[in-house]
Amino acid sequence: MIKYIKQGWKPLLLLTAMLLVIAGCGKNSGGGIVEGKVNVVTSFYPIYEFAKTIGGEDANVINLLPAGVEPHDWTPRSQDILNTSKAQLFLYNGAGLEGWVPNFLKGIDSGSSLVTVEVSKGIELIDAEGDDGHGHGEEHGDEHGDEHGDEHGHEEGNAEESEDTHHIDPHTWVSPKSAKIIAENIKDSYIQVDPDHKEGYEARFTELSQKLDELDAKFTAALSGLPKKEIVVSHQAFGYLCRDYGLTQHTIMGLSPDAEPRAQDLVELSKLVKDEGIRYVFFEELVSDKLAKTLAGEAGVETLVLNPVEGLTKQQQEAGDNYFTLMEKNLQNLILALQ
Structure with a gap:
């Protein structure tokens, strides 16, 4: 009897583990x-x-x-x-x-x-x-x-593009x-x-809507009077922000943060940073900052966070951050970089 019970633990443990996995998925x-x-x-x-x-x-x-x-x-x-x-x-x-x-x-x-x-x-x-x-x-x-x-406006990529x-x-x-x-x-x-x-x-x-209007007004008022208008960012995530507030983005990577830049691109960006007197290279928290720091080191400038608000880190969740707090931090970092 004791032997049977001991053997019975194995399927019981397996079943428990499976239930935990299922619960974890949800x-x-x-x-x-x-x-x-x-x-x-x-x-x-x-x-x-x-x-x-x-x-x-x-x-x-x-x-x-x-x-x-x-x-x-x-x-x-x-x-x-x-x-x-x-x-x-x-x-x-x-x-x-x-x-x-x-x-x-x-x-x-x-x-x-x-x-x-x-x-x-x-x-x-x-x-x-x-x-x-x-x-x-x-x-x-x-x-x-x-x-x-x-049909949702999405087409498969063409290898010959x-x-x-x-x-x-x-x-x-x-x-x-x-x-x-x-x-x-x-x-x-x-x-x-x-x-x-x-x-x-x-x-x-x-x-x-009123909160978004207030945030819009803050961006307009703060960025319109700054002397510089060009930013260097990790990936091409700030086109709408730049369009609406008169900025120009220069990107290390493409639309996806996984799109690898060419060595020539990094050389050209480094030259642009030096020529235009850009003081910061922006990076993101959800992707590697290695390339941003490499470019900043080559150009002799510092790095700052510019968050595309694609998601929260666990630390941001615990701190109670949200779309508005992250965008406010973005604005403060843009003001610092563009002065």
Whole structure:
């Protein structure tokens, strides 16, 4: 009898381990479906924050991307597809950021009532030259997300494309002006699937919109009077910020932080930093700062953080940071760099 019990521990331990793995998958996916609320699945952090703010007590928002993960090369798992099939809304940026979306939507249960919304719709998108090395930000068609749509303006990369191919810059949310359009699209999507709580969604959107207007005004006032207008950044994530506030970005990498620069590019950037009197090279916290520090060392300047707000680190989560606190820090670092 004792021998049987001891042998029985092995399958019991195995079963326990499997249950822990399954539970862990759900936690990493940002939570589960909640009955009695509008269940919303978001593709990455900024959309998650805006969706939670606008949804308030009427919504349960699940973010697919775990803390500390850079979104460009992340791909969902089967558990993410299962959760999303049970939700009412799936919100993603579009403009080529989430290359996994078309296949992801094909996996959604055919009986699902999910409404899919591309929240960058309505933003005047920016063309960006050059290949990012991963097919992100590729040519973006006129189609936008709709309910169970398979066409979301994303086209597969062509191996024969030249390096001068035009791509779309997907980093729309980095400018408060564009972020306001994203927030309005999120508000409209809530009203579409849950018109009974329209008043609450509109009220919370109005509060968020006012905060974005205030942030926009701060950027406009602070940056318009500075003598310098050029910044050097890790990857091509600040096009909308630069367009809206009269700046020019020079990038070490392309649209994706994984796109490797050529040695010639680094030499030219180093010369530009010296010639233009640029005092800082900006880097990001979710990707390696090695190249930024290498360039800064070569040019004899310092480094500073400029955050594309693609996600929070665990430390930022614990500190209570959010879109607004990170953008305020960005503004302070831009003021320091451009004086």
